[in-house]
Amino acid sequence: MLDAAQAEILWLSLQVALTAVACSLPLALAAAWFLARSRRRGRMVLDALVHLPLVLPPVVTGYLLLVALGRNSPLGAWLDATFGLTFAFHWTGAALAGAVMGFPLMVRPIRLSLEAIDTRVEDAAATLGASPIWVRVTVTLPLALPGIIAGMVLAFARALGEFGATITFAANIPGETRTLPLAIYSFIQVPGGEAQAAQLIAISVAVSLAALVASELIARRVKRLRGAG
Amino acid sequence: MLSLDVEHRLGDFDLAYALDSRERVTGLFGPSGAGKSTLLRLVAGLITPRRGRIEIAGRCVFDSDRGIRVPAHRRRIGYVFQQARLFPHLNVARNLRYGAWFARARPAAARFDRVVDMLDIGALLDRRVAGLSGGEAQRVAIGRALLANPAMLLLDEPLASLDAARKAEVLPYIERLSRESELPIVFVSHQLDEMLRLANRHVVALRDGRVVFSGKSAAFLARPDLLGPEHARDAGTLLRAEIRGTAAHGLSALDCEGQPLFVPRLDQAPGGRVHLHVRARDVMLARSRPEDISALNVLAGRVAAIAQDGDQAVEVTLAIGNQRLAARITRYSAERLALAEGEPLYAVIKSLALAEQAWARLGGL
Numbered sequence: 089m090l091d092a093a094q095a096e097i098l099w100l101s102l103q104v105a106l107t108a109v110a111c112s113l114p115l116a117l118a119a120a121w122f123l124a125r126s127r128r129r130g131r132m133v134l135d136a137l138v139h140l141p142l143v144l145p146p147v148v149t150g151y152l153l154l155v156a157l158g159r160n161s162p163l164g165a166w167l168d169a170t171f172g173l174t175f176a177f178h179w180t181g182a183a184l185a186g187a188v189m190g191f192p193l194m195v196r197p198i199r200l201s202l203e204a205i206d207t208r209v210e211d212a213a214a215t216l217g218a219s220p221i222w223v224r225v226t227v228t229l230p231l232a233l234p235g236i237i238a239g240m241v242l243a244f245a246r247a248l249g250e251f252g253a254t255i256t257f258a259a260n261i262p263g264e265t266r267t268l269p270l271a272i273y274s275f276i277q278v279p280g281g282e283a284q285a286a287q288l289i290a291i292s293v294a295v296s297l298a299a300l301v302a303s304e305l306i307a308r309r310v311k312r313l314r315g316a317g
Numbered sequence: 318m319l320s321l322d323v324e325h326r327l328g329d330f331d332l333a334y335a336l337d338s339r340e341r342v343t344g345l346f347g348p349s350g351a352g353k354s355t356l357l358r359l360v361a362g363l364i365t366p367r368r369g370r371i372e373i374a375g376r377c378v379f380d381s382d383r384g385i386r387v388p389a390h391r392r393r394i395g396y397v398f399q400q401a402r403l404f405p406h407l408n409v410a411r412n413l414r415y416g417a418w419f420a421r422a423r424p425a426a427a428r429f430d431r432v433v434d435m436l437d438i439g440a441l442l443d444r445r446v447a448g449l450s451g452g453e454a455q456r457v458a459i460g461r462a463l464l465a466n467p468a469m470l471l472l473d474e475p476l477a478s479l480d481a482a483r484k485a486e487v488l489p490y491i492e493r494l495s496r497e498s499e500l501p502i503v504f505v506s507h508q509l510d511e512m513l514r515l516a517n518r519h520v521v522a523l524r525d526g527r528v529v530f531s532g533k534s535a536a537f538l539a540r541p542d543l544l545g546p547e548h549a550r551d552a553g554t555l556l557r558a559e560i561r562g563t564a565a566h567g568l569s570a571l572d573c574e575g576q577p578l579f580v581p582r583l584d585q586a587p588g589g590r591v592h593l594h595v596r597a598r599d600v601m602l603a604r605s606r607p608e609d610i611s612a613l614n615v616l617a618g619r620v621a622a623i624a625q626d627g628d629q630a631v632e633v634t635l636a637i638g639n640q641r642l643a644a645r646i647t648r649y650s651a652e653r654l655a656l657a658e659g660e661p662l663y664a665v666i667k668s669l670a671l672a673e674q675a676w677a678r679l680g681g682l
Binding site (some may be wrong): 192208209211212213215216217219220222227228230231233237312 | 361363388389390391392393394395396398400402403404406407414416418419420461462465579
């Protein structure tokens with residue numbers, strides 16, 4: 089059904105999007121926690137920062153990433169020298185661009201679900217002997233799970249469809265950073281590529297739908313476990 | 318069992334609590350907004366007082382001078398809140414076992430079964446929390462607190478959020494708990510009858526974030542000024558009596574200092590001791606033993622004290638055997654009877670006046 093080139097593009101796209109989601113999840117949890125629970129001053133600043141990728145043109149975000157983490161930047165050079173981590177023109181760069189673009193979409197539902205939790209239930213857990221960390225693990229996180237799942241799905245979809253920041257920061261290198269949207273774009277650019285593009289578009293639709301259905305199934309299961317109906 | 322002396326600031330509200338209760342069951346009484354829940358939250362460690370000292374069942378959990386501050390999860394407090402606050406993502410059985418999971422010594426299976434039996438929640442174990450009724454949820458919450466193996470149980474108006482029928486469903490379980498377990502209990506209520514029924518030994522009264530009374534419930538009942546406008550009419554005496562048996566017409570026969578008393582039937586066996594809450598305003602006085610009256614209870618005694626109470630009322634204290642009984646009559650009546658200390662007098666109490674009262678069933682004040 090898929091030829092080798094298509095399979096490679098699909099596989100690369102999934103790898104990029106899943107890496108983006110996995111790596112941004114802990115940070116998104118921390119940011120959502122801070123925004124939902126902390127009463128400290130930095131909240132406004134963090135809130136603005138988190139939402140920045142949502143309002144900036146993706147190309148601008150990509151360019152800023154390039155300036156900050158490109159090989160010639162001090163931070164980029166340091167990461168390369170210390171961890172062997174390069175982003176620019178590398179698949180990790182595509183993942184980073186997807187993670188940054190999906191970050192606000194992931195933080196928001198998690199934050200909303202954290203805010204919806206009755207903190208008095210957490211107090212009850214504390215009186216039953218749960219230390220603050222155990223309260224988070226056994227009460228807060230499970231109760232926030234629907235929001236966490238929703239955030240992950242949104243971020244995954246965003247990373248899968250990311251175009252502007254990726255092409256600016258990681259470029260359009262076949263087999264390295266050419267994800268589904270970039271490949272579709274490339275095929276449309278060449279004469280006679282429409283058929284190829286159409287096939288990739290079909291794949292793209294199928295993957296997105298599958299992600300939606302999977303998240304719906306998980307959400308239903310969570311709901312059923314909770315008996316909220 | 319509970320001793321504390323703390324200062325706390327809540328918004329613009331300065332709170333200062335000092336109390337020392339050595340009884341196993343302590344009742345915390347006061348109108349809404351008096352700071353009852355805040356006091357419990359301080360005891361449980363959910364909030365930290367500005368300064369002071371808190372001792373629970375002989376263990377110091379907070380002392381600002383010595384720098385002691387035991388966090389909430391190490392205080393071993395079983396806290397039953399006004400709303401059940403069950404974990405919505407866990408079923409009933411997992412809610413019940415939640416505390417045991419953190420307790421150092423896990424309770425034996427027998428203990429789990431005993432608590433489940435006592436609270437009649439065996440049929441609910443596999444149910445989800447969302448499907449429970451208010452009364453069921455509150456019983457599960459009590460079980461959850463008990464199974465965490467607490468050193469003290471705090472019951473924060475556990476009946477307040479329930480309607481009358483659910484209240485009647487849960488109350489017997491709490492009553493059983495306060496009577497049969499050995500656990501120190503602090504029971505909070507703004508309902509006097511509930512309070513006397515469950516915590517009839519030591520009462521702590523709060524008003525505006527202060528302790529205005531801490532002592533025996535009998536002494537508390539004699540203080541209409543502390544009862545508040547809502548309950549001032551309930552001022553009176555707790556009368557000790559022993560159940561003799563059931564009488565005809567749906568009554569129980571009681572013995573009070575060798576004299577018979579009849580009250581609407583009690584469900585306790587003969588030999589059981591009860592405390593009757595007798596409102597001072599429900600007691601009528603007579604110079605001679607009245608005949609041909611509907612009231613069934615006539616207690617012979619002597620005038621122990623006469624106290625003026627405002628412009629119109631007089632509070633007469635009778636000595637009946639070793640007990641005291643307060644009667645509140647008009648000043649005019651007192652003058653007509655020409656009452657004097659030491660003189661014999663008869664107290665007349667309608668049986669039905671006792672029906673509306675709380676039955677305090679714990680033995681010995």
